[in-house]
Amino acid sequence: MKFYKILIISIFLNLSLYANIVDEFPSYRYVFNELDVDENYIYDKNFQDFVNKNKYRYRRLFIQAVNRGQLIVPTMREVMYQKDISPLFIYLSMVESAFRTHAISSSSAGGLWQFVKSTALDENMQVNNIIDERYDPIKSTSRAIDYLYKIHDNLGKWYLTAMAYNCGAGCVQDSIDRAGTIDLSRLINPNANYIRKETRDYIKKILLFAMIGENYLFKAGDNLGEMKYQFDNDRIIPVRVRGGENLRNIASILQMDYSALKRINLHLKKDFVPSNSNIMVNIPASRVQMFRNAYGNPRRAENIYR
Secondary structure: OHHHHHHHHHHHHHHHHHHHHHHHOOOHHHHHHHOOOOHHHHHOHHHHHHHHHHHHHHHHHHHHHHHHOOOHHHHHHHHHHHOOOOHHHHHHHHHHHOOOOOOEOOOOOEOOOOEOHHHHHHOOOOEOOOEEHHHOHHHHHHHHHHHHHHHHHHHOOHHHHHHHHHHOHHHHHHHHHHHOOOOHHHHOOOOOOOOOHHHHHHHHHHHHHHHHHHHHHOOOOOOHHHHHOOOOOOOEEEEOOOOOOEHHHHHHHOOOOHHHHHHOOOOEOOOEOOOOOOOOEEEEHHHHHHHHHHHOOOOOHHHOOO
16 A cells, blocks of 8 residues: 555656646747657656756856857847748757857867868868858858758658757667657667767757747746847848958947957958958948948848858
8 A cells, every 4th residue: 555655646746747847838839849849758757857957057058148149149040030940940059059159169060050170061161271161150050051951851850850960860860770760758768778868968958948948938927038039139241341351440440349240250260351252241230331331232141141
C-alpha cells in the first residue's frame, strides 16, 4: 500500500509539473508548430527537466542578447521575412552567437551564425585578409537562411534542420537511421545516445529561447519578447560608398561613434572598402539622411542580398 501511495504522489507531482510548464509557456504550441515539433514533446521528461533547470538563467541571457542586438535583430528579422523562413530562426542565431557580431569559436567559426570558413566559401561569402563576410550581419543572415533551406530540402523537418546546423546533415541522418525514427523525444533521448549531447542540448536551447521570446504573444503580463520589437524604429541598411573609403570618415559623416559603426561592419577587416568591389557598408537607418547628404541615395537591403 505504501508503494502505491508513493506512486500516486509521484504521478500527481509529474502531472502538476507538466501543467505548470504548459501554463508558464503557452507559446510552446506556436514555437513547436513553426519548427515542426510534435506538441506532445512538451511532456517529455528530459525537456521538462531542461526547462525547469534553465528557464531563469535563459531569461537573463535573452535580455542580454537582445540588448546587444538592438540594430541587428530587426534587420535579421527583415531578411527572414524577405526569404520566407520562420522568424523563429532568430533564436538559432541567439544560441550560436548571443548576437555578438564579433563572436568566434574554438574551431574558428565566426559571426552571428558561426560559419566556418569552408562553409562560408561554399555559400559564396568572401573570406580573405581584407574582407570576411561571415561578420556582415546582413550578408551572413541571408547566406545562413540559404544554407538552412538546403539542409531542409534533405531532412524535411525544421527541427532536424536546426539540429543539422549544429552537427551536420550527415550526423542527423545517421542518428535517424540508428533510432529508426524522426520523433524528437526518441531521437535525442540521452539514454539511447543516438546523437551527441551537444546537439541534444542545442535543439532544446533553441526551443526554450523561442518559448521565452514568443511568450508575450500568448500570456498577459509577459512582455519579455517585446524587446525584439521595441527597436524597430532603427535597423541597419547596407549602402555603397567610394572605393577606398574608411570607416572612421563615414562615422564622422554620420556623427556616430566609430566603435558603434565598426560593430556592424566587422566584415571590413582593414576598416576600408576595397576599390573595384561590391562590398557595402552597413549604417543605421536613422542616419540615412546624413549619408544621402554625402553620397546620394543609398541602395536598400532588400535589393541586394537575395
